[in-house]
Amino acid sequence: MSETLKSDIRQMAQQMGFSACAVTTPAAIPAAPARLADFVDQGHHGQMGWMAERMEWRGNPAALWPAARSVIMLAETYTPAHNPLDLLDLHDRGVISAYALGRDYHDVVKKRLKRLGRWLIDHAGGEIKVFVDTAPVMEKPLAAAAGLGWQGKHTNLLSRELGNWFFLGAVFTTLVLPPDTPARENCGSCRACLDICPTNAFPAPFQLDARRCISYLTIEHHGPVPLELREKLGNRIYGCDDCLAVCPWNKFAQSASEAKYAARDGLVAPDLGTLAGLDDTGFRAMFSGSPVKRIGRNRFVRNVLYAIGNSATPRLLPAALALCDDPDATVADAARWAVGRLRTPSAAGPGA
Structure with a gap:
C-alpha cells in the first residue's frame, strides 16, 4: 500500500x-x-x-x-530562456x-x-x-x-x-511512506562553479562564506557593501547566477514548468539609469509580485549605483549625481562612490 x-x-x-x-x-x-x-x-x-x-x-x-x-x-x-553569463558584458544594464x-x-x-x-x-x-x-x-x-x-x-x-x-x-x-535512496555526489574533479565566483565566496568545495557571496551582498546585506567587494559586483543588481549558469550538468536542464516564472518585460538587462531614478512608489509598482520587492527601494538602488560605478559609462553620471544627497545614507554613499568611479576612468570599467 x-x-x-x-x-x-x-x-x-x-x-x-x-x-x-x-x-x-x-x-x-x-x-x-x-x-x-x-x-x-x-x-x-x-x-x-x-x-x-x-x-x-x-x-x-x-x-x-x-x-x-x-x-x-x-x-x-x-x-x-537566456544564459545569464551573457548579460554580464552589458555594462550599462543591470542583471537580476x-x-x-x-x-x-x-x-x-x-x-x-x-x-x-x-x-x-x-x-x-x-x-x-x-x-x-x-x-x-x-x-x-x-x-x-x-x-x-x-x-x-x-x-x-x-x-x-x-x-x-x-x-x-x-x-x-504524518503518513509513513517508504523513503527513496539518497543521491550520490557527482561533481568529480570539476571546479567550474568555484573558479567562476567573482568574490571567491567558496573557502573550499562544498562550503560557502555568505559574506562574500554576491547573492547575499545584494539581497540580505544591510548597509554599505565593503569597498573591496563593490567592484566585484559588476552589473549584478539582485542575486548572482554565475555558479549555477556555468555548471556542466545544466546540459540536462528542463524548460521551466510554470509560465509564471517567465521573465517579465523589461527585467532582462534593464537600463541602470532608469532603475536609479526609481522612488519607493515606482519601485513597488515595477516589482509588484516579484521577489525583488522584498529588499525595498533603498537596497535595490544601492545595488544599481554600485553597478553604475562599475559601468565605465559616462551617460550614467547624472543618475548617480542625482542621488548623492539621497535621504538614505547608504544610497547616498553608493552614489558618491559611483560618481568617483565614473570621474576616474582608470578606477572603473568592465571587469574591474
Whole structure:
C-alpha cells in the first residue's frame, strides 16, 4: 500500500506541474546540525541572524514537527530562456537573478504544495505541513537525502535530470511512506562553479562564506557593501547566477514548468539609469509580485549605483549625481562612490 501511495503521489505531483518528487524521513540528515553549527560559528552567515535562531529546528526536521513521519520533497524548474553569463558584458544594464525575473516562487510553489497536500489528505488521510524557503527547514540536505539530487561544490542542489535550475518545496506528513535512496555526489574533479565566483565566496568545495557571496551582498546585506567587494559586483543588481549558469550538468536542464516564472518585460538587462531614478512608489509598482520587492527601494538602488560605478559609462553620471544627497545614507554613499568611479576612468570599467 505504501509503495502504491508513493507512486500515486508522484503521479499527482507531476500532473500538478512539479518536475520531480521523492520521499525521505525527518531523521535522514543527521550530519546537518553539526554542519549548520560550524557555518554559524565561523560567521559565514553574515547578517542573516535568523540562521542562528531556532538552530535545533533547522538542523533537525524531527524537532520542527515531532508528529511528522515522512517528508515529500518536490522540485520545480525555472530554467531561464537566456544564459545569464551573457548579460554580464552589458555594462550599462543591470542583471537580476533568473529566479527573480517572474512571479515570486514562494507564492507559486506554496500554492501547488497546498494543493498536493489537500489531495494527499483526501486520498490517504493524515496531517500535513508545507514549507518553501520561509521556515527553519534545510531543504537542500533533505532533497539530497530523498534522492532528488546532490549538493554540489557550490552548495546548491544538482540533478542528473534537471541540472540546477529548480526550486524546492517540502510536504511534511504524518503518513509513513517508504523513503527513496539518497543521491550520490557527482561533481568529480570539476571546479567550474568555484573558479567562476567573482568574490571567491567558496573557502573550499562544498562550503560557502555568505559574506562574500554576491547573492547575499545584494539581497540580505544591510548597509554599505565593503569597498573591496563593490567592484566585484559588476552589473549584478539582485542575486548572482554565475555558479549555477556555468555548471556542466545544466546540459540536462528542463524548460521551466510554470509560465509564471517567465521573465517579465523589461527585467532582462534593464537600463541602470532608469532603475536609479526609481522612488519607493515606482519601485513597488515595477516589482509588484516579484521577489525583488522584498529588499525595498533603498537596497535595490544601492545595488544599481554600485553597478553604475562599475559601468565605465559616462551617460550614467547624472543618475548617480542625482542621488548623492539621497535621504538614505547608504544610497547616498553608493552614489558618491559611483560618481568617483565614473570621474576616474582608470578606477572603473568592465571587469574591474
